[in-house]
Amino acid sequence: MKRALSAICVFTLFFLSCSRMLEEKNTTQYSSEYIYSTPEGLKLAAAALYTLQRYYADDAENATVFALERATDLAVTNGGTGNYFGIYDPNFLKPSSTQVQFMWSTMYNIIGKANEIIAAGTAMEDTRALRQTIAEAKCFRAQSYFLLYRTFDRIWLNTGPTTPENINTAKDYHAATQKEVFDLLYDDLDYAIENLDWTSYQPGRFNQAAARHLKAKAALWLKDWSEALIQVDSIDQSGYYHLVPLNTVFNAADLNHPEALLVQQWSKNPGGNLSNTTPQGNYFAAYFIASYRTEIGGTAEYACSYENGGYTYGRCLPSPYLFSLYDKEVDKRYTTYYIQRYRNTTDKTIAYGAVNVAPGEYFPALKDGKVNRFIYPGCVKWGDVWTRAAFEPRSYKDVIVYRLAETYIMGAEAALQKGDQALAKYYYNKTWERAGNPAFAGTLTIKDIMDEQARELSFEGDRWYFLKRLGFLIDQVKNYAGDPGISASVAGRKNLPANPHFIRWPIPESEVINMGADNFPQNPGY
Known part of the structure; x- marks a missing residue:
């Protein structure tokens, strides 16, 4: 994939413009007809989604990708752009925040492109390769909606493509129910699991393991412990993935190793995140x-x-x-x-x-x-x-997006919640013993899971969501965030308990205006 970044980026720029129905002269070899009417064109369109995801990760001006990393019990947040998310500053954490808008708009942009790929693909002759392309797009749609739901709690679901025929049609804006959101996530990920191989044909692309991992994460939000375990067990028993020595997990430029289920590919080749x-x-x-x-x-x-x-x-x-x-x-x-x-x-x-x-x-x-x-x-x-x-x-x-260590910790939690201590300890000990600790033989508790999640997965993007899901975010921040020796870093201890609505982000101000406050009101507290 790294060698193809430049070509994909050029295509992405065209893909963005043509999907907006702009009447422009095509200066690339790719026409709109080619993109949406051929399996090869849709494959390029799916590759462009990875470029959009890197664009989101690059967000240097606003540091959106890091905003919630700073807002947990594990962090000493330390000035700079977006610091107010780390200290829950009510003067800046508001609907007009640039980070709020950037996450919302970028994820819905990815969702929109995924919808176009899925719709175009279903109209073509069915082949194994085409189903793989559609499955990748469904993974991106599920991943983006899952991020939005966990962050904002209330989101709008749209699964149809934007076309010349419907571009001016009035939209039915309303907040989707939890069931509607997770029914879509399950359906998309089930399709991906059925149609993707365990390992992708090209490094960095979605595969069956990443789809199963993502479904396990979604299942935990529903307290669907059995479904989470089905996915974790499948990955564990697949034979394709295993934990690597601790000092090799992150110790290279190329992180496509057997512990990594999905890896964001970066390269110095021109292109790769909307720059050619x-x-x-x-x-x-x-x-x-x-x-x-x-x-x-x-x-x-x-x-x-x-x-x-x-x-x-x-x-x-x-x-x-x-x-x-x-x-x-x-x-x-x-x-x-x-x-x-x-x-x-x-x-x-x-x-x-x-x-x-x-x-x-x-x-x-x-x-x-x-x-x-x-x-x-x-x-x-x-x-x-x-x-x-x-x-x-x-x-x-x-950048590793999903790795097996997290899969095992999710398995330990799901097994614990089902009352299966033996299975919970089996998964817990995977990361615990790899780190050099003697096997855990006592009675596992949710506090043990919380602590191991921190020890193993610190600064990998999930702690805020993990604590929010368990209902412990406010208490953990109140008791432990920051370092008292750096006074500014502990402001969240006071601000979050005083502003409990900060366990979710506000709907972007411009989106409430566009959708209409009567149809889609602002989140409570903002």
């Missing part, structure tokens, strides 16, 4: 490691080093609560997933409060006895020493 000229990487590598370069000073070339994590912004850092969950002497994740200290990699002695740090020495964690946000532990899961120079902010390292 200057390559546009993502900011995952810069976001979760402290901005140590501030203490070193000077230019980025001078201050940044691979050893310390390269160029970083230090926006979202691990909380003391997160570290308290590890047995630091036994659990290898404590040292594998995090950087605990930073070294003076220059040839000059650096003044650091009341002390001096000589070349080659490590900066003390405290500066004049106080917590220092610039020399603070960071998460290296997304760290990148392979695809960028040490002083470059953008990364082209792959």
Whole structure:
């Protein structure tokens, strides 16, 4: 897929314009007729959906993809764009927020393109290859609606394509019921499971394992424990996937290994996320490691080093609560997933409060006895020493979307909820023992699942939704978010309990206006 990014991006730009019915001269080899009337055209259209997903992940201006990562018990949120989501600031977390609009509009854009592919495909002669293309589009539709539902609670369902015949037809805007949402998710994912192979024909594309994983996640929201276990058991017993050694999960530019069920492909080739000229990487590598370069000073070339994590912004850092969950002497994740200290990699002695740090020495964690946000532990899961120079902010390292470790933790939860302690411990011990801990032999509780989810999956995008689903988000943030040594980072402890409606995002202001407040009113509290 990486070699095809440039061609796919060019196609995507055309795909966007032609699907909006613009009357323009076609300057590419792809016509609207070719796209929507041939299996080969639909295959290109499905590939373009991956470009749109990378576009969402790249969102450098608003950092939407990171907004909720900062808003959990595991994070020390640390300034910068979108910080108000981390501290639940009522002055900024509102219907006019750019992050709110960007998620909504981008996901519905993906859904709209998926609808067009699905509708066009059902009108063609049925083949195995065509069903695979439709299945990919259904995965994108299910994934996008699932994200929207978990974030906003109230969404509009649309499964039909936009055509010249219906573009001006009045829409019936109303909030879908939970049953309507999850019936669609189940139907789309069942189709995908039936028609996709266990491993995709090209790295980065949806496969049966990713579809089953996504259905298991959806089933947990319905407390459909049996369905979640069916999907987890199927993946576990498939023979295609297994946990890899802990130090290899994230330790490469190419992360297409047997633990990864779906991997977002990144490359320095032109294109890939709506740019067919200057390559546009993502900011995952810069976001979760402290901005140590501030203490070193000077230019980025001078201050940044691979050893310390390269160029970083230090926006979202691990909380003391997160570290308290590890047995630091036994659990290898404590040292594998995090950087605990930073070294003076220059040839000059650096003044650091009341002390001096000589070349080659490590900066003390405290500066004049106080917590220092610039020399603070960071998460290296997304760290990148392979695809960028040490002083470059953008990364082209792959991003794992779904991995088997999460599958097993979901299995442990579903089995526990069904009262099957033996099966729950079987799945729980997969990640627990891989990290170096002795097998868990006691009585497993939901608190154990919560803690293992934090230890294994920190900063991988699901903690906020996980706590919200279980009903623990407010209590966990109130008790543990941030670091008291960085006072601004603990604001959420007060703001979220005082504003309980913040467990969901507001409907974008412009969308309420477009749909009509009588048809689709704003979420309560906003």
